[in-house]
Amino acid sequence: MAPSWGRQYNGKPRSSATISTERWTAEDARDLLEPFYVSLVPHWDGQPVCYAPVVKTSKAGADLVQLDCEDILTLADDRFTHFVQDYGQAPFTITNRSPTGALLRVIRHAVSGYADPRRNLPLSGGGTETSGSVSRSIPQHELQTIGSIIRELQDSEGAPSVELQPILEADGSIGLRPTFGPQPIASVVAEYIVPAGREVVSWSWQIDAVKQITGVVVAGEGSGQDMLTGRLAHVSPSYRGPYRHTTIPMKLVSNQAQLNQHARAYRDAHDKPTTQFSLTVRIGQITPTVRLGSVIRVYPIGEKLLEQRWYQCVVIGVSGDGTKNVHLELQEAR
Incomplete structure (x- = not known):
């Protein structure tokens, strides 16, 4: 049956389909419909509209099974930057990367950064981690997930949206290639x-x-009077409402110019x-x-x-x- 599907900018693709298992064997049904092991890739206009959405739930009745899926990067919200048994070791670091390069570093860690190859995903290429100004050092005790780091890079550093595109490797196996974008086009x-x-x-x-503001404070490294902040206020002459302020926590940032840049970018995105x-x-x-x-x-x-x-x-x-x-x-x- 035709699946329903949806994609959201900087969000997770989703899809749902109801299929008949009337002619399937019990072994095939269990093997092909196992959650977090199989994927559904719906097409529209001859092109895949959701890359590698992983089956999260299966609901059955009268030889019909409903599959509810999300993008395979939903696993990023279920993974820490470290394996649980390795807690207490070195922090997760990003050093002098472009926004896209930093995102690629995180994606690679999310799907193949663990010692047990049976639990990794088959990542294929996806470009190089180009140099830039993005750096992070994330201690393990903060228990940040890979998904939260991806969203922070997209929200504060302008990193693009990302999908894992399934491709057929030369040996017949399936690989996942990171694809970045799309960026808004001009025409x-x-x-x-x-x-x-x-x-x-x-x-x-x-x-x-809801998110319109007249001023923002980006809270950086430190605390109390020693805390670094980026601050920006602006009230348009045409604005007739009350002042509305907000705070954006970025406690790992110690560069004043970077905090000011984040404050300006947030204000520009929410000033009307x-x-x-x-x-x-x-x-x-x-x-x-x-x-x-x-x-x-x-x-x-x-x-x-x-x-x-x-x-x-x-x-x-x-x-x-x-x-x-x-x-x-x-x-x-x-």
């Missing part, structure tokens, strides 16, 4: 005027100011509300090049709370349910 790949137009099945919008659109579009009316990071323009007609203009948006989510429709989540580009 517009589709335009929609809503609510008019037969290509749009349904649509909605929202203005989200975000406008988001949700569109359900017929597959026949959507260009095959629409992917995460694609740019789509939307012109809303007749909405009193929205400016009547073109909104240039980035695709931050895409999903399907096995029908002839695709659901797009769009956010106005800054």
